[in-house]
Amino acid sequence: MYQEYKEGTYVIEHEDADIWVAKNLKQDQVNYYYGGTRTVPHNYSKDQAYEVISYLRNYESGLKNLLINEAIQNGVFEKDKERLPIGFSNSIVGGGRCIIQPKTKEIESIILDTMHPRHKEVIDSLFKTLGDFLENQDGVIKLTPDFGKFAGLADMLYQYTDNVLGIRCEDGGCGGKASYTSTGIIAAIEAMGYGKDYAGPVTLIGSNGACGIGVLAYLMEKGYKDIAVADLFYDDNPELTKELGGKGVKILPGIKGKFTDECLCRGGLIVATTTGGELLNSNLSVIKDGTVLLLAHNEAIPVTQEALDTVEEILNKKNICIIPGQLLTFGGALTSRLEWFFRANRKEKELFNKEQAHDSVRKVTNFCFKVHVEGKERTNLFRRLFSMVD
CATH class of the missing domain: 3.40.50.720 (NAD(P)-binding Rossmann-like Domain)
Known part of the structure; x- marks a missing residue:
């Protein structure tokens, strides 16, 4: 069960946490909306939680994707488009975001402690609920669960939905986004x-x-x-x-x-x-x-x-x-976009091209600095x- 808290922002009900998911409706005509995931304190009010997810959707995920869209539309990848995944070189992605708000201090501590005996159980249950929601959105929203220093979160969510990015390389993903x-x-x-x-x-x-x-x-x-x-x-x-x-x-x-x-x-x-x-x-x-x-x-x-x-x-x-x-810091968002279009056209057992992703990040960075910083x-x-x- 979920409800639309405000236009484009949804709160998904779960016994252990409220799962907030948002998309930036100001950005239309997009292939999909994308963003990361983080936790917020259990004692935040709904207004505080909404303020956090709105900022991240608009000024973090949304702004990064605007910069990437701008680079693509200005021909940064024109010479490379035959080598890049089909669909990437004319893609437009909007800002999305997810935050998880535990309902109690106990659940908050379990989520943030990978050594807690109930950590995997609680995360898995939350991700099943989140995965069901993403599936029902028909691929319009895609996420990377990347809160804390927890490895493998994207792969856990991948059990329940294809609409997750940053999955392991064996499944066609880019792996961790930090590099x-x-x-x-x-x-x-x-x-x-x-x-x-x-x-x-x-x-x-x-x-x-x-x-x-x-x-x-x-x-x-x-x-x-x-x-x-x-x-x-x-x-x-x-x-x-x-x-x-x-x-x-x-x-x-x-x-x-x-x-x-x-x-x-x-x-x-x-x-x-x-x-x-x-x-x-x-x-x-x-x-x-x-x-x-x-x-x-x-x-x-x-x-x-x-x-x-x-x-x-x-x-x-x-x-x-x-x-x-x-x-x-848009390297993760750009690489996740490459991953999605790669996976959509992937041959069996083909691995994501990490070298190409790093090169793409450098090209967009150079474009952004010429347009927005030089002079x-x-x-x-x-x-x-x-x-x-x-």
Whole structure:
């Protein structure tokens, strides 16, 4: 059973959780709507849950897919379309999203604890209900369950519906999406000119997360000479910090919910592969002119006039460049789109072309930076991108 909470947003009933699914009806004439999945706290009100899913549907999944659509429509893949999956090179995908709101604190803890004896049972039951809903939508909505650091969630949902992306390679999927996201971030680093000069300071915040690990490996492999990292994980893992220190990597303090002064004052390139929301909670007065901030997450600032005005004030005071995450982290969304059209035409036992996917991410990143960043380094890029949705 489900009900339409507001137009385009549905709440699916389950004994353990409310499962919210949304599609962006402003984007019509699409092949399908697509987005990820996350959990929200059990004690959120319905208004709070709706606010979260609306933001993610419109300004995360929706905006990323708008950028990908724009690149496709401007011929980024014109020379490659014979090699790409049939249907991909003229595809249009809209923003979708799913959030799972546990009904009790106990269920919330079970969902978030992979070692709990009831974890698989609860997730499986939720996914059966979600899968039935997606099947009844006739393929209009497709999702990737990717909350937390839990491997194999997409494969669990795949038991109940084909309308899930990011499944294992044996079944024609792209596998985990983190590496494709890392590729987009790395392509952005190079698009900003840092792939030619390895001497300047580079600071990676959130360096031990799924994407951060990939970016750090790239920086070290390329021989960047002044790398500093910050991650809360290091606080309880001195052996890892010692290992990194032995390779010439500086370890800086990290604080949940903000960027530390030690990170911001280094100047040069700062890459944040964090959970988001830190920018406006940080002491931005210590940032040096010329700093480039790549905020490689999807919720850098709220979509409010106040937040946009604050970014404007920062850019007026400082000669810096702030790149929103939607220009950096669409690698998973793009690869999932490639996966869907590949699976639709897949020959038996044929594997997804990962190399082609990484190359596609680099091409779209380069296009986006030429269109939205070059010559606009001191522009409020948040305002520019958010206006694409509005």
